[in-house]
Amino acid sequence: MKKNLKYLLVGIxxxxxxxKSEVVSWFRIQEMFRFQGFHMYGVIGMAVIVGAISLFIIxxxxxxxxxxxxxxxxxxxxxxxxxxxxxxxxxGWAFTGACPGPIYAIIxxxxxxxxxxxxxxxxxxxxxxxxxxKLPH
Amino acid sequence: xxxxxxKPWPWYVAGPLIGLLVPLLLWLGNKPFGVSxxxxxxxxxxxxxxxxxxxxxxxxxIWNLLLVGGVVLGAFIAAHFMNDGSRVAISENTVADLKALxxxxxxxxxxxxxxxxxxxxxxxxxxxxxxxxxxxxxGTRYAxxxxxxxxxxxxxxxxxPSLIATICFFIGGIISTYFLIPLILK
Numbered sequence: 313m314k315k316n317l318k319y320l321l322v323g324i325x326x327x328x329x330x331x332k333s334e335v336v337s338w339f340r341i342q343e344m345f346r347f348q349g350f351h352m353y354g355v356i357g358m359a360v361i362v363g364a365i366s367l368f369i370i371x372x373x374x375x376x377x378x379x380x381x382x383x384x385x386x387x388x389x390x391x392x393x394x395x396x397x398x399x400x401x402x403x404g405w406a407f408t409g410a411c412p413g414p415i416y417a418i419i420x421x422x423x424x425x426x427x428x429x430x431x432x433x434x435x436x437x438x439x440x441x442x443x444x445x446k447l448p449h
Numbered sequence: 450x451x452x453x454x455x456k457p458w459p460w461y462v463a464g465p466l467i468g469l470l471v472p473l474l475l476w477l478g479n480k481p482f483g484v485s486x487x488x489x490x491x492x493x494x495x496x497x498x499x500x501x502x503x504x505x506x507x508x509x510x511i512w513n514l515l516l517v518g519g520v521v522l523g524a525f526i527a528a529h530f531m532n533d534g535s536r537v538a539i540s541e542n543t544v545a546d547l548k549a550l551x552x553x554x555x556x557x558x559x560x561x562x563x564x565x566x567x568x569x570x571x572x573x574x575x576x577x578x579x580x581x582x583x584x585x586x587x588g589t590r591y592a593x594x595x596x597x598x599x600x601x602x603x604x605x606x607x608x609x610p611s612l613i614a615t616i617c618f619f620i621g622g623i624i625s626t627y628f629l630i631p632l633i634l635k
Contacts, residue, residue, distance in 0.1 A: 318477055319512040323519015326470060330520065331527035331558075333463030338559035339539045342547060345619075345626040348540040351460050356600060358464020363482075363605025366472035375476075383475040388593065388603050388610035397591025398614040402621015404584025406630065407577045409559055411596040412484040412589060415582070416517045420524030423559060425566050429582035436586025437488040441502035447591065 330417040338409025345406055392448040455533040470597075471605050480512060483598030485589040487517040550634040576633050592617070 333355055334340050344352035369375070370383050377383050405411050408429055410418055415433060418426040440447075458466075474480040491514075493507035536555060544555060554561040568574035589595040592614045594603060600618065603611020 316512045316515050319515040320519040322470065322473060322477070323516040324523035324526065327520035327523020328527040328531065329463055329466045331524045332458040332531060334457055334537050334558065335463070336524070336558055337537045339537045339543065339555070342626065343539045343543040345622045346543055346546060348542045354460025355464040355467065358461060359468035359601050360604045362465045362468025363471035363601055364607065366469070367605055370472060370475065377476050377479050379478060381479050383479060385481060385606045388608045390610050393591040393593060394610055394614045395617050397588045398617025399621040400584045401588025401592055401595065402618040403625045403629070404581045404588055405618060406622040406625030407581030408585060411585065412488065413520060413597055416520040417524035420521035421528035421558065423564060425564055425569060425578065428569060429578050432579045432582030433586030434488050434491050436583040437590045438492045438496065440587045440590040441492060441500050444502055
C-alpha cells in the first residue's frame with residue numbers, strides 16, 4: 313500500500329489539471345464536437361506530442377524505471393471492439409460531456425449527480441463483462 | 450503566480466502537463482496511463498455473481514484505484530481553492546448553438562439545465578446521465594481503453610488500434626452532437 317501511495321499524488325495532480333484546463337466541462341466537449349474552438353484539440357494534441365517525444369527518448373536511451381526495470385508499453389490489439397465500442401463510447405462522451413477521467417473529476421469538483429453517471433459507467437463495464445463472449449472481437 | 454493558479458489554464462500549459470503523465474507513470478512503476486480500467490477493477494471488487502472477466506485479484510491493481518481517488522481529490526482542490534469563478538470561455542458560436550437547443554445556464558463547468566438531481570428520472574436525465582454513463586463504460590471496455598488509454602497513451606506510442614478507436618470516439622460524439630442531442634432537446 314505504502315509503495316502505491318505515490319499514485320494517489322499523481323492522481324491529485326491529474327485531477328487539478330483536468331479541472332484547471334476545463335477538460336471536465338460539458339461546454340468544452342460540445343465546442344470540440346462542433347469544431348468551434350481549438351482548446352480541446354490543443355490540449356489533446358499537446359498531450360500526445362509530449363507523450364510521444366517522451367516515449368521516443370525513453371526507448372532510444374533504454375531508460376529504466378525507479379525500480380530499475382526497462383520501461384515498456386504493451387501493444388494494443390486490433391479487434392472489432394475498437395469500432396463498435398469506440399462509437400458507443402463517443403455517443404456517451406458527447407451526452408455526459410465526460411470521459412472516464414473527467415467523470416471522477418466532476419464528482420470531486422462538487423457535481424454530486426455524477427455519482428449516478430459513474431454508477432452507470434460501472435454497470436456498463438459489468439454488462440460488457442457479462443456478455444463479452446457473445447460480442448464480436 | 451497566484452493569479453496563474455486561479456485562472457483557467459490554456460491548452461499549451463494543460464496539454465503538456467497531461468502528456469507528462471505517460472512517462473511519469475512508466476517511470477514510477479511501469480504503469481500504463483489509463484483511467485477506464487478502474488471501472489473494471491471496481492466491478493471485480495463488487496460483482497455479486499462470478500463472471501470470468503472479473504475473476505482476478507483486483508487488489509493487484511490498487512495503484513489504478515488510488516490514481517482515480519487522487520483525481521477526485523485533485524478536482525476538489527482545484528474547484529474549491531484554485532478557482533476565480535470565471536465562466537468557461539467557449540466560442541460564441543457554441544453558446545448560440547446551445548441556446549438554440551434550450552440551454553440557459555452557462556455559469557459553471559456544466560449546464561444545470563441538464564445535470565442535476567431533479568432531472569435524473571426525466572427523459573433528458575435518463576439519456577444524458579444514465580444512458581450516457583452506460584455507453585461510456587460499456588464502450589470503453591469493449592474498445593479496450595478511453596481517451597487517456599487510447600487517445601493519449603496509445604497515440605503517443607504510435608499504436609494504430611488507438612488511432613482507429615480515437616476516430617470512432619469522435620464519430621460517435623459527432624453523431625450524438627448533431628443528431629441525437631437536438632432530437633432529445635427539441
